[in-house]
Amino acid sequence: MAESTPFVVIAEFRVKPERLDAFLEVAADDAAHSVADEPGCWRFDVVVPDGGATVIFYEIYHDRAAFDAHLLTPHLQRFREAFPPLIEAELPVRFGLLQNPASG
């Protein structure tokens, strides 16, 4: 089987400033379980950029199928149920391919 190219998912949320802590809590649950419970999830970083209540998820999966499996998980379901009232907007999710898998 050809070596797969790791599948990257970048999500971004504009979070209500007063709900940032609550959002980070449900995000941390999703991130921790994704990496711990999903063999195909290599990385799930939760990043707060400078200057405000924005949160970026940087996720890496073995391939697209591993991400599709992620979409069926209970921890993602928990996150999906929890986050809507905590945010002002969710930016379009970006998908991509990791060009240098051995880089970190």
Added chain:
Amino acid sequence: MAESTPFVVIAEFRVKPERLDAFLEVAADDAAHSVADEPGCWRFDVVVPDGGATVIFYEIYHDRAAFDAHLLTPHLQRFREAFPPLIEAELPVRFGLLQNPASG
């Protein structure tokens, strides 16, 4: 010393489609040397999102000082000299803090 929060750098380039390969080559050099030669550089991912000639760098450093040291390196200098004719635009670099360092 307080445990530092890993410092994240996200850069994005709109690359001339016909120069994407050349751009990825100089990006790979910078990425590989950053991780190999800089103790403070934990990760330097080169990602090509779906749909076109855009390249995202997702970089993690031990802290801000480690990133400042990165700015003085010969491999970044090589990249800075090589990439301008290969791109259409560079988006503003985003800095942030990694909230869950143990996630990957």
